[in-house]
Amino acid sequence: MTDYAALIPVNVVTGFLGSGKTTLLQKLLASPRLKDTAVLVNEFGEVGLDHHLLENVTEGALLLENGCVCCALREDLRESLRDLFSRRERRVIPEFRRVVIETSGLADPVPIAYTMLAEPVLQHHFRLGTIVATVDAVNGRAQLDRNPESLKQAAVADRLILTKTDLAPAGQVNALRTELRRLNGGAVLIDSNVEFPDPERLLMDDAFDRESRDREVDRWLQDRVSGLRPSEHPHGSQAHDGTYSFSVRVDTPLDWSAFGVWMTMLLNRHGDKVLRIKGLLNVAGVAAPVLINGVQHVVHPPVHLECWPDADHGSRIVFVVQGLSRERIEASLKVFNALANPAMVSESVSPVRDQPALETAPSRQ
Amino acid sequence: MCGLCGMLGRPGHWTETATNAEAFQGRARSHTWHRERQDRARLVNRVLRHYGFNLSDWAATSFVLRSHTGQTSLVDNLTEVWAAAEALGKRDCDPLDEDLLTALSEDEAAR
Structure with missing residues (x-):
C-alpha cells in the first residue's frame, strides 16, 4: 500500500x-x-x-x-x-x-x-x-x-x-x-x-500531511464544528436547491465496520447529494481519533491523530448536502451503529418514527 | 500485480483497516483481518436481508452476493455490494429509507 x-x-x-x-x-x-x-x-x-x-x-x-x-x-x-x-x-x-x-x-x-x-x-x-x-x-x-x-x-x-x-x-x-x-x-x-x-x-496544511495535521484539525474544530449548530441550519431549507451544511454528533463510540457499511450505502444511493463529509470519529477499540474526508463518492483513506485534540471525545461529522434531511441522516447513522453493538441502542433514537422500544432494548444474548 | 491474471493491484478500499494500518493501530482488543471481513459480512447481511440478498466471503479476496432467487454477483468491496444489489434487485438500497430503519431497529430490539 x-x-x-x-x-x-x-x-x-x-x-x-x-x-x-x-x-x-x-x-x-x-x-x-x-x-x-x-x-x-x-x-x-x-x-x-x-x-x-x-x-x-x-x-x-x-x-x-x-x-x-x-x-x-x-x-x-x-x-x-x-x-x-x-x-x-x-x-x-x-x-x-x-x-x-x-x-x-x-x-x-x-x-x-x-x-x-x-x-x-x-x-x-x-x-x-x-x-x-x-x-x-x-x-x-x-x-x-x-x-x-x-x-x-x-x-x-x-x-x-x-x-x-x-x-x-x-x-x-x-x-x-x-x-x-x-x-x-x-x-x-x-x-x-x-x-x-x-x-x-x-x-x-491538510489532514494528510503529518506535520500540519494537528494544526489543521485544531483549526477545523475551533472555527467550524463548534460554531456550526444544527439549529442554525434548519432542515428543509430550500435556498440554493436545499444545499446546506450541518454537524452530527455521536457520543458513543462508532463501530468502524458499521460506519463503513452505512457510509458506503449512503454514498452509493445519495453520493450526488452528499457534497462533502468531514469528520473526527471516536472508533470503538481505537485509542486515537480517526479522521474521515469525502467529496461526493470520493473518500480519502482515513487518517488518525496521535491523541485527542481536546477533552471532547465525541464523534463530530460535518456534512454538506443537497436536499437531504439532517434528522434522517443522524437517525440512520445511529441505527446502523447500533447493529454492531446493542449497548449503543440507548443513543439510537429514531426521529423517523418514534419507537420507545429502542430505549429499553434488551442486551444481545 | 496478480501472478495469475496479470491485473495491476489496486489500493485497498477505504473501509478496510488493513489498508489503513496507521489509522487503526493500538486497538484495545485483538483484531484480525479475517475477523474484520466476517464482521463486515455479518453486518451487511443484517441490512441485505431486507432486500432479499445474502453476502458471503469468497477466498478472503472478494464477496459473493446472492439473491434469494439465485442470482449472484462477485464484488470486491462494500461500495460494490450496494451497486450490485441495486442492479440485481432492481430497487434502491437506501439507508435513509424509513421502512428500512424501522425494520433494522425492530430486528435489533428483538435480538
Whole structure:
C-alpha cells in the first residue's frame, strides 16, 4: 500500500468566472515556499502568471464511467499529470513537490478529485490536497443563486476565499459570509483583503500531511464544528436547491465496520447529494481519533491523530448536502451503529418514527 | 500485480483497516483481518436481508452476493455490494429509507 502522506499533493484552485482565482494564485506563487510547485492552468487569462513550472491544460471531454457526473475521469488532467510526472522522473523538469490546478470558472472540482483517487497510475503518485474556492463579494451571492457551478465549487471547498470585499458594501459582505457559512460550515473562510493569502494556510496544511495535521484539525474544530449548530441550519431549507451544511454528533463510540457499511450505502444511493463529509470519529477499540474526508463518492483513506485534540471525545461529522434531511441522516447513522453493538441502542433514537422500544432494548444474548 | 491474471493491484478500499494500518493501530482488543471481513459480512447481511440478498466471503479476496432467487454477483468491496444489489434487485438500497430503519431497529430490539 502506497504511503498516502508521501504522495505529491494536488491542490485545486477553483471559483466562478471573474472571481479572482488567477489573482489569488499570482499572490500565492510569489511565496518562496511554493517554489517547488508545478502549476496547471486551464486557460491563460488576462492576469499573467509568472512561474517556472506553468503548464496549460485544455479542459477536455469527461470519461463517464458509471453515469454519475462526479465519478468521471478527467482525461485531460490524467494525461497532463502523467506527462508532468514522467518528465519529473526523467529530470527534464525540476523535481516539483506539489501541483496546483487552476480550474476554469465553470468547472466542477469533484471529477478532479475522482481522477486523483481512481486513476490507476495517478493514485500511486498523487493525492488530493485542499480545494480552494474564490467567491467574489460583489457578484458572489447572485452567482450562487443562479449558477449551479458556483454553488458546487463553494460547497465542496476546504477554503473559501472572499475576494473584492473592498468593492462591496459591508452589509453585503457580511450577508455573503453568513450564506457561505450556511452552505459549507466545514470550510475555513478567509477575506483576501484582510488577510494576505498564506500558502501554508491555503494550500500546504491538510489532514494528510503529518506535520500540519494537528494544526489543521485544531483549526477545523475551533472555527467550524463548534460554531456550526444544527439549529442554525434548519432542515428543509430550500435556498440554493436545499444545499446546506450541518454537524452530527455521536457520543458513543462508532463501530468502524458499521460506519463503513452505512457510509458506503449512503454514498452509493445519495453520493450526488452528499457534497462533502468531514469528520473526527471516536472508533470503538481505537485509542486515537480517526479522521474521515469525502467529496461526493470520493473518500480519502482515513487518517488518525496521535491523541485527542481536546477533552471532547465525541464523534463530530460535518456534512454538506443537497436536499437531504439532517434528522434522517443522524437517525440512520445511529441505527446502523447500533447493529454492531446493542449497548449503543440507548443513543439510537429514531426521529423517523418514534419507537420507545429502542430505549429499553434488551442486551444481545 | 496478480501472478495469475496479470491485473495491476489496486489500493485497498477505504473501509478496510488493513489498508489503513496507521489509522487503526493500538486497538484495545485483538483484531484480525479475517475477523474484520466476517464482521463486515455479518453486518451487511443484517441490512441485505431486507432486500432479499445474502453476502458471503469468497477466498478472503472478494464477496459473493446472492439473491434469494439465485442470482449472484462477485464484488470486491462494500461500495460494490450496494451497486450490485441495486442492479440485481432492481430497487434502491437506501439507508435513509424509513421502512428500512424501522425494520433494522425492530430486528435489533428483538435480538
